Amino acid sequence: MNKFLFETIETACKAIKNKQLSPVELTQMTLNQIHEHDPRLNAFITVIEEEALAQAKQLEAEIVNNHVRGPLHGIPIAVKDILQTKGVQTTSGSKIFEGWIPDEDAAAVKRLREAGAIIIGKANLHEFAMGATTENPHFGSTRNPWNVTRIPGGSSGGSAVATATGMAFGAVGTDTAGSIRLPAAMCGTVGFKPTYGLVSRTGCLPFSWSLDHVGPMTRTVKDAATMLEVMKGYDQKDRVFVKRNVPVSFDESLNGLKGVKLGFYEPYMFSGIDHEVKRVIKQAFRHLESLGAEIVPIDIPGIDQALNALKAIAQSEVVSFHEPLLKKFGHVYGDDLKYRFEFGSDVSATGYLRAQRKRDQFVRETINQMKGIDALVGPTNVQPPFEIGTMVPEMAISNMFTLGKTPLANILGFPSLSVACGFTSENLPVGLQFIGKPFSDQRVLQIGDCYEKSEKWVQALKNNQVYTNASVVRNS
Template identity: 85%
Template sequence: MNELLFETIETAGNAIKTKQISPVELTQMTLKQIREHEPRVNAFITVMEEEALAEAKQLEAELVNNQVRGPLHGIPIAVKDIFQTKGVKTTGGSKIFDGWIPDEDAAAVQKLREAGAIIIGKANLHEFAMGATTENPHYGSSKNPWNVKRIPGGSSGGSAVATATGMAFGAVGSDTAGSIRLPAAMCGTVGFKPTYGVVSRRGCLPFSWSLDHAGPMTRTARDAAIMLEVMKGHDQKDPASVKRHVPVLSDSLSDLKDVKLGFYEPYMFAGIDADVKRVIEESFRQLELLGAEIVPIDLPGIDEALNALKAIAQSEVVSVHEPLLKKYGHLYGDDLKYRFEFGSDISATAYIRAQRRRDQFVRETIKQMQGIDALVGPTNVQPPFEIGTMVPSMAISNMFTLGKTPLANILGFPALSVACGFTSENLPVGLQLIGKPFTDQRVLQIGDCYEKSVQWVKALKDNVNYVQ
């Protein structure tokens, strides 16, 4: 029965709906998995055992009365500890908020609860979501389940680890420059960053308000769609939230005929490890076997746009943390202190110039993507490095050297990472798809079709590195 922990949300949900297993039994199984494997991988800051079992009992009572809230009814989900959870501490991965207990849920968490999801715990993260490694000086580093000496990626590292190891069926993550997709790629799972504004960030501690996204982290693209269907929707309390119906769930594609994917090699393959490149090129061949056409595309102004992202993110984060720095500056990790020094030197003129470059790049990219379903390329271009090898000065550049995720954040376009194979050292590699605005459904469909044809998700069940 423990194999159910590595099944899809859809499969586990059907087992609950048909009463093959109860929400309480599934929650107990998940908690047992956490007790067994958490000491090795450090995926959580807080495990919500009592709260989760209480929720499971309530959902089980509803099930007895033939009340099913939907496909997430009774499904254990982890939440990155930067999202508020009512009555449970929300640290942001920092000692500054170690004692903070919010009196309300974040918007995404509230929607998941209402849909019947059981919040199993608060996942570990890079401090205040400001890093690509999830090496946390306050709560310990999360470990990559394929090699516990390596980073899992970040900043939503704990969320990816919990999902990869059967300690949750999915998780809520945040993504400012790749914090959902990079750890998903490095842990062999799925991460989806929706179009900017599709999912409310209300109740999520901010990093960069014009770049922050919230989204699902799962083991399959279909599961990501199931979670996103619940999480999306307009929220008048989030100024960036869009008043637009964005379809998500849909029938699966049987092939990728008539799908055109754009590939900009000068960016996507810049700085790529040879072994990772081999895996990505194999995934391209599989996409073409499915019927997709991969065509060259130009992305003029990309270097300036990515530099603009750095300026925007670092200046916005300084303004967010300025009040805290005056009182709690000594409690921040060294890599964050380096970020704040960098951001403090950015002038208002430079910030405005960066936003203008961004707008120009978005308009130009939309033109370049006419007739294109999505951009395609690697998620991570380097394997995860060893824990403890990062120095503070690497903090800002890590996301840019490890992967190609920042592109989708400066654009605000939907982006998906799916597992696509392994390096010779048995470390996962992710394939990234970036769609046009509000084509979230299309991106998930393409990813789902590719994923079903290769079945890399099965490898998670067989991975025992994290228990060695």
């Protein structure tokens, strides 16, 4: 019966709706999976067992009365522990907030609960979401389910691992430079960063308010669309929230990709790429073409300057938020964060404004370059996950830029999807990334869904036995 934990959200909800499976049974199965495997993987900071079962019983009673809230009714979901959860500890991966109990849910969490999702636990993360490895000095390192000695990517590493191992049907992550998509790629799952402003950030502790995104992490693209449809929605508390209706879910999958044009900028997408990862990506490109897609070269001028602008914007904004905390709790932060704060403190007001102007110019120019293009395509991660404990703090600030090609979509604010596309010779997952134009979220998801359905990478998650056979590892 535990194999059911790797079914799609759609399949699970249908079984619940037809009374073939109860929310209580599904929740207990998920909790059993957590109890069995999380000691090895450390995907969770807090498991919400009693509350999850109580919520499941309520949702089961509603099913008995033939009331179904929607496509997430009775589905266990994990939440990155940087989003507020009412009555449940929200640490942001830091000892500073350990024991803090919010009195309200983050906007995205509230919408998930109202739709019938069961919040099963708070997922581990890189401290304050400020890193690409999920090596947390306070709550222990999260471990990659394909090799427990390796990083899972970050900062939403716990969310990706929980989803990849049947400890949740999906998860909520955050993405400032790739923190949804990089761990999804490294764990063999799906990660989607929506168009900037499509999902409210209210109740999410900020990293960089002009770059932060909240989005879904799932095992299939269609599940991501299902979660995103619920998570989006007007929120007057988020000042950058987009007041427009943008459909994202879809019933029918594309039969092929004929007529789809994908832009590929090789100088950026293949720079610094591992030869094994490149092999897998090139194979994925051939498969996209066999489905009918046309992959065409594209130029993206000013990309290096734009990515430098992202670094200046993100690090200066995060310093301004943490400055009051640093005065009192500076000694509590991890070493890699202290280095980041030094970098951010050196950005002047003039430098920050210059970076924002460069960003605006780059967005306009890229939109112009993407005329006639459905999406950009390339690798999500360009390096396989490295060994836990091998990165020095001074190098950590560059991890997101050396491990993957995710930051591009953040400086643009465009929708971006990562799907599994194969494995290296060491059996480590590789992610394929699509970056669409603003508010083309549904189109990007449909393209990724069509590619995904033609492959068998989702089945690989169910068949993965690596973490089930691994010894319990002391978390560092």
